[in-house]
Amino acid sequence: MARRKKTVAKGQEGSAGEKTPAANHVRRPPTLQDLAEIVGLTANTVSRALNDRPGVSNAARALIKAEAERLGYVPNIHARSLVLGSRKTIGVVVSNISNPFFADLVSEVELQAQKAGYTVLLLLTYESAERERDAIHRALQSGLNGIIAAPAQERSDAWTPVIKSGIPLVLVSRELPELGVDFYSNDNEAGIQLTTDFVLAQGAKDVVLIDEDMPFSTIRIRIEGFRRSLERHGISFDARRHLVLVPPPRSFRVAQSWHADDAYRVASDLLDRGRRPDAFVVGDDYYALGLYRALRERRIRVPHDTMVMGWGNHPFTRFMEPPLSTLLLPFQEVASRATRRLLNRIEGTADNQVVTERIVPELILRGSTTR
Structure with missing residues (x-):
């Protein structure tokens, strides 16, 4: 529970x-009648003005639309x-x-x-x-x-x-x-600290967070919670070393908002630059799919060489090899x-x-x- x-x-x-x-x-x-009373005109005149129908002077039309915007009135179809x-x-x-x-x-x-x-x-x-x-x-x-x-x-x-x-x-x-x-x-700060604190308690010294590069409060809170976890364990947070942000997809009409292949690319780039973190914490289980592939291609074993911690407990996580540790969110x-x-x-x-x-x-x- x-x-x-x-x-x-x-x-x-x-x-x-x-x-x-x-x-x-x-x-x-606010109702149409409210607006009519404020401008001192009939509801019929106000309705005609808002719907750009004839029979209303330009001055009255401008007044009615200005008052409608001020009130936050929206015609209800x-x-x-x-x-x-x-x-x-x-x-x-x-x-x-x-x-x-x-x-x-x-x-x-x-x-x-x-x-x-x-x-x-x-x-x-x-x-x-x-x-x-x-x-x-x-x-x-x-x-x-x-x-x-x-x-x-x-x-x-x-x-x-x-x-x-x-x-x-x-x-x-x-x-x-x-x-x-x-x-x-969900309590994003508590969640990211649960995952980060666990891998640090398991002995990890070099931990990387992979998350979305999007302007959301959830992302900002997770990054801040990750930083606090590191600092509680005596590790000074360096965004260039501890944080990898996945660029947003080109289109949100696709089947998934976050792509395993995007995580694969950023993880591959990190590993090819010689980084071998003790643990990865990811902002979504789909990122773990891409990360697993990047690690496997470079013969980096999970969890023997590096640990991976997910986020979301998506159904496929139990069938990954090895099965993915993750966070169950109370959706x-x-x-x-x-x-x-x-x-x-x-x-x-x-x-x-x-x-x-x-x-x-x-x-x-x-x-x-x-x-």
């Missing part, structure tokens, strides 16, 4: 140290079905469902939502800021009751319209503390908690607090680290 660890984003501590007021979720989305009570929908915004974490997330959200009478609208960003903005716009236009999202970038401005709209938003995996919304994730628990929190926000039964939870993963030990 994965242990659960609750924390709170920096600068948001409440009296209990875990929750803070959630001002962003207490108001309803499903307003009629919502009024009739026939549409209850949760949006899920993630990068790519080929990522096992996001595949499990979507499955768990759909399961929980179905039990509560909601359907799920899936919107993919492929880690693109432009696609993320498009997904957010579609989500707002679709009249969603709430959104669960793993942001594509470490910038929060794209999500400001959601906050302005009053639609409940829960983030998973990647944190944007400045938004002041609920957040659920489903993260998704389940995030979904229940969002549903409570939608139904108005959640307390008026921001909750941040990071759930500690479990270390799975196999032959790749046993000497």
